[in-house]
Amino acid sequence: MKLGRWFNRNCLSDGELRSLIDNGVNGPPGFDLHLRSCSQCRERMEYVAGNQEFVASRLELLASDDHRPVDLSRAQYRIRSRIGQSVPMSSSIQGESFVSTMWKFRAARGAVAMLALLLLTTAFVATPMRSLADDLFNRFRIEKFEAITVNMEQFTEFGLGIALQAMTADQERLMTAFDGLAEFETTFDKEDPHSNATELGSPGDAQAVFGDFRAPDSLPAGFSETPRILVTEAGSATLTVDTAAANTIINELGLPIYSLPEASEAPEMVFEIDVSQALIMHYEAGSDGHIAVVQMESPTLTTPDSLDMNALREDILMLPGLPTDLVAQLRSIENWESTLVIPVPEGAVTSDVSIDGEPGLLLEAGEFDGSDWGIEFELEGDASVVMWHDDGNLYIVAGSVSGSDILDVANSLN
Amino acid sequence: MAADGVLLEAVRQGDNTAFEELFTRYYPRVYGVLLRVVRTPEDAEEIAHDVFMRLYERPLDYVTDGALAGWLYRTALNAGFNALRSRKRRSGWLRKAAMFQRAEPAFDTGPAAVVERNEEIERVRQALTQIPEKQRNALVLRSHGLQYNEIAAALDISSSSIGTTLARGERALRRQLENEVHFS
Numbered sequence: 373m374k375l376g377r378w379f380n381r382n383c384l385s386d387g388e389l390r391s392l393i394d395n396g397v398n399g400p401p402g403f404d405l406h407l408r409s410c411s412q413c414r415e416r417m418e419y420v421a422g423n424q425e426f427v428a429s430r431l432e433l434l435a436s437d438d439h440r441p442v443d444l445s446r447a448q449y450r451i452r453s454r455i456g457q458s459v460p461m462s463s464s465i466q467g468e469s470f471v472s473t474m475w476k477f478r479a480a481r482g483a484v485a486m487l488a489l490l491l492l493t494t495a496f497v498a499t500p501m502r503s504l505a506d507d508l509f510n511r512f513r514i515e516k517f518e519a520i521t522v523n524m525e526q527f528t529e530f531g532l533g534i535a536l537q538a539m540t541a542d543q544e545r546l547m548t549a550f551d552g553l554a555e556f557e558t559t560f561d562k563e564d565p566h567s568n569a570t571e572l573g574s575p576g577d578a579q580a581v582f583g584d585f586r587a588p589d590s591l592p593a594g595f596s597e598t599p600r601i602l603v604t605e606a607g608s609a610t611l612t613v614d615t616a617a618a619n620t621i622i623n624e625l626g627l628p629i630y631s632l633p634e635a636s637e638a639p640e641m642v643f644e645i646d647v648s649q650a651l652i653m654h655y656e657a658g659s660d661g662h663i664a665v666v667q668m669e670s671p672t673l674t675t676p677d678s679l680d681m682n683a684l685r686e687d688i689l690m691l692p693g694l695p696t697d698l699v700a701q702l703r704s705i706e707n708w709e710s711t712l713v714i715p716v717p718e719g720a721v722t723s724d725v726s727i728d729g730e731p732g733l734l735l736e737a738g739e740f741d742g743s744d745w746g747i748e749f750e751l752e753g754d755a756s757v758v759m760w761h762d763d764g765n766l767y768i769v770a771g772s773v774s775g776s777d778i779l780d781v782a783n784s785l786n
Numbered sequence: 787m788a789a790d791g792v793l794l795e796a797v798r799q800g801d802n803t804a805f806e807e808l809f810t811r812y813y814p815r816v817y818g819v820l821l822r823v824v825r826t827p828e829d830a831e832e833i834a835h836d837v838f839m840r841l842y843e844r845p846l847d848y849v850t851d852g853a854l855a856g857w858l859y860r861t862a863l864n865a866g867f868n869a870l871r872s873r874k875r876r877s878g879w880l881r882k883a884a885m886f887q888r889a890e891p892a893f894d895t896g897p898a899a900v901v902e903r904n905e906e907i908e909r910v911r912q913a914l915t916q917i918p919e920k921q922r923n924a925l926v927l928r929s930h931g932l933q934y935n936e937i938a939a940a941l942d943i944s945s946s947s948i949g950t951t952l953a954r955g956e957r958a959l960r961r962q963l964e965n966e967v968h969f970s
Contacts, residue, residue, distance in 0.1 A: 385949075385950065386949075386950065386953040386954075387947070387948075387949035387950025387951075387952075387953050388949055389949075389953070390949040390950070390952050390953035390956075391934070391948070391949030394928075394934070394949075394952075420953055420956075423953070423956035423957050423960050424952075424953075424956055426956070426960050427925060427955075427956040427959050427960060428929065430906075430910045430959070430963065431822075431910065431925060431926070431929035432929070433903070433906060433907045433910055434822040434823070434907060434910060434911065434926075434929070435822065435929075442813070442814045442817055442818070444810065444813065444814065447809075447813050447817070447831070447834075447835070448806065448809065448810065450835060451806070451809050451813075451835060451838060451839075452802075452806070454835065454839055454842075455802055455805065455839075455842055533836065533839065536832075536833070536836040536865065539865065539868050539869050540864075540865065540868050543871075692843065693839075
C-alpha cells in the first residue's frame with residue numbers, strides 16, 4: 373500500500389480505508405472517483421472490508437448470551453464491603469464459596485495454597501506463645517485458646533485480591549516457586565492416623581502407659597461409665613520452607629512482607645511441632661451419643677532462628693485487604709505469646725468459660741454448613757467442645773451433647 | 787455531574803462517596819466489556835471489582851476527558867486476557883476432551899451444535915490472546931460499540947491511528963484463526 377501511495381497520493385492507507393468502513397462516509401473529496409479508476413485501492417478496500425466482516429462475525433460470538441441487566445446495587449454492595457465501609461452484611465449475597473471461586477483460575481490454586489499458609493502462619497504468629505524456661509525465644513507452647521470469627525464474604529474478597537495478583541504474575545515462575553515451596557515430614561502415619569493409637573484394656577493399663585490422668589466423675593444420662601481408652605504415640609511434624617521460593621512468591625504476588633530472611637542468609641526455614649502422647653477416653657450412649665475426653669502435654673512449636681516472628685506477625689496484620697474486623701480481633705488478643713487462635717465461622721457460638729478455675733474456650737455448633745468454608749460437611753443437632761490448659765497439659769472435651777452438658781463433664785474431671 | 791478528575795482528587799482525600807460515584811458511572815461498561823473476554827458473568831464481575839479496587843488503592847494522578855474510562859478498559863482487558871492465558875494452559879486436556887466428544891456420532895444435533903459454538907468461542911478468545919495487545923483491545927472495544935475517540939483513550943494513542951490498529955488487528959486475528967493448529 374505504501375508503494376501505491378508513493379505512486380499516487382490519492383490512494384488511501386489500509387487504516388484510512390478501515391476508518392471509512394466504520395464511519396460510513398465517502399472519504400476525502402474525489403476519493404469516489406479515484407476508487408473507480410484505481411484497481412489497487414479497490415483491491416485493498418475489498419481486502420480490508422473482508423477482514424473486517426470476517427472478524428466482526430467471530431467477535432459477535434463473544435457477545436454474552438446472558439442478557440440480564442447489570443445488578444448494580446449488588447455490585448455497589450460488594451465494592452463497599454471491599455473498601456471497608458460499614459454495610460450490613462447479610463446472607464442475601466449469592467456468592468460462590470471461597471474455594472470454588474478461587475479454583476477457577478490455575479494460578480489461583482497457588483494463591484489458595486499461599487493463603488492457607490498465611491492463615492496458618494497467622495495462627496502461629498498471632499500465637500506468639502510464651503517462651504519456655506530454657507529461654508529459647510523460638511520455642512512456643514499453647515497455653516490458651518481464643519476464637520476469632522471469620523466472615524467468609526470478606527475473606528473471599530481478600531483472597532480474590534491475591535488471586536488477581538496471581539493472575540498478573542509470571543505464571544511459570546510462580547508455579548515453580550509453589551512446587552518447591554515446602555516439604556512436610558511427620559513421624560505420624562499420614563495414611564492411617566488410627567495406627568498411631570493403641571487401645572488399652574483398663575484404667576490401670578492406661579496409668580501404666582500414660583501416667584496420671586483425669587477422668588470424669590459424672591456423665592450425662594444414658595452414657596456408659598466404662599470408656600474405651602486409647603493412647604496415641606508421641607510424634608513430631610516438620611515443615612521445611614525453601615526461603616528463595618517463599619520470597620519469589622511474595623514478590624510475584626506483590627505482598628508487602630519484608631520479615632523473611634534472604635535465601636543467602638537462611639536457605640531453609642524449619643518449623644517443627646512436637647506432640648506428646650495423648651490419652652483419649654471415649655464414652656458412648658447408644659449409636660449416636662459420643663463424648664471424648666482428650667488430655668496431653670501442651671505441644672511445642674519451634675520456629676526458625678532466622679525468622680523474626682514478631683515482625684512476620686506485623687507484616688501479616690498489615691496486609692492490604694485483610695478484613696479489618698479480623699485484624700482487630702487478632703490485635704485484641706492479650707498474651708498472644710501463649711494463645712492458639714481458632715478460626716470459627718460466623719454463626720458458631722463461642723464463649724469464654726472457666727474450668728476448675730482455668731480459662732477455657734467453649735464452641736457450640738447446633739448446625740454447621742461446611743459449604744461456606746468450601747468443604748462438604750454438614751452438622752445437625754448438638755455438638756460442642758471445650759478446651760483449656762492446666763499446669764502444662766491441654767484438655768479437650770467434645771461430644772454430641774449441649775454446651776452445658778459438656779461443661780459439666782469438663783468440670784467433673786479429677 | 788462532577789468531572790472524573792474532581793472525583794479522583796476526592797478519592798485521594800479518602801472520600802469513599804466519590805469513589806462510589808465513579809464506580810456507579812463506569813462499572814457497567816467495564817463489566818460489559820469483560821463479559822466478552824472471560825467465560826462467565828461471575829469471572830467478569832470478579833475481575834471488574836478488582837480493577838476498581840486497584841483504582842481505589844492507587845487513584846490516577848491526573849486525568850483528561852476520557853482518560854479514566856480508557857484506563858479502566860485497558861486494565862480490565864489486560865486482566866481478563868491474562869486470566870484467559872492462564873486458563874489455556876490448564877484447560878488443554880479439556881479442549882482435547884471436547885474434540886473427542888465432537889468426533890462421536892451426533893444423534894442429537896442440539897447439544898453438538900452448542901459444543902461446536904462454545905468451541906468456536908474458545909478459539910476466538912484464545913486467538914485474541916495471540917495478537918498484539920493494542921490490536922486485541924481495539925478489536926474488543928470496537929465490537930463492544932465504542933467510538934474511535936473512546937478506543938483511542940483506552941489505548942493511549944491518537945484517534946487517527948485507530949483505523950490502522952483495527953485493520954492490522956483484523957488481519958492478524960484472521961490469520962491466527964485460519965492458520966492455527968487445532969488443539970495442539
